[in-house]
Amino acid sequence: METTTECVGGGRAAEILRLNSCDSQRLATRAGPHLRIVSDVDALHAHFARSIAAAVRSGGRSAALILPWGPVGQYRVLGHVLATEGLSLRNSTLFFMDEYADPAGKALASSHPLSFRGAAERWLQSVEKALRPLPENVVFPNESNAESIESRMRDLGGIDICFGGIGIHGHIAFNEPEPDVSKTGVRLVALNEFSRTINSIRAGVGGDLENFPRWAWTLGMRQCLAARRIELYCRSDYGLDWAKTVLRLALLGSPGDDYPVTWVRGHSDYQIVTTRSTAEIPEVALG
DSSP: OOOOGGGSSSHHHHHHHHHTTOOHHHHHHHHGGGEEEESSHHHHHHHHHHHHHHHHHHHGGGOEEEEOSSSOHHHHHHHHHHHHHTOOOTTOEEEEOEEEEOTTSOBOOTTSTTOHHHHHHHHHHTSOGGGSOOGGGEEOOOTTTTTTHHHHHHHTTSOSEEEEEOOTTSOSTTOOSOTTGGGOOSEEEEOOHHHHHHHHHHTTSOSOTTTSOOEEEEOOHHHHHTSSEEEEEEOOBTTBOOSHHHHHHHHHSOOBTTBGGGGGGGSSSEEEEEEHHHHSOOSSOOO
């Protein structure tokens, strides 16, 4: 794993101040092949869709992918690619990263407006039937399958690519900061207030924190890190300039449980894709 002088002295807060002074050119130079900068959010979604399609092609009859439902703009583009090329997901297995749960630990019903599974199913219904994956090969973690997902991944020969977004506090899937987070498996997690706050803003619920889910089922970091390749997408959106710090931590920060994404830097094959504006330094410097 890379070591970086940015990590020396002052703790995480001081490290962030140093990293946030790193402009996009220096960031790209230091991150090397682990960073891809595209022009804007539309280009990011297009890149994401093409990468999923390429993984399906190279996986042949048995592509096994981890996918997020967030970001989501790539799926509209992917649907167009599937239709245009006649590319089929029929024999692919799609392990989606997470799903919200109710206070009793039961995954939200597909009919719930915040259900990731429900949104994914509606997208799949827009795809030509012959090109859709088999229903049993669309997997969201929940209370019924949590103990079997990892063995199913092994039976498929492992995950070809783990795709994902990065949360404001460095979570991948819903792996929030916790001790030994890099070793975690499929489980029910309590969502921290950082995640709940920004998600309640982005979900179109008017910032309703009181009724926003406090629990979720998630794939563990162990499953994500075991993929042969990791490809993450990080961009500010919804008019909120929130992703510049976590992007820099993911690429150059000292690995630690307080920002789980930093553990990807021990992987042999990973890349983070971002937009030109997200790669720029924050408008306001706090240090």
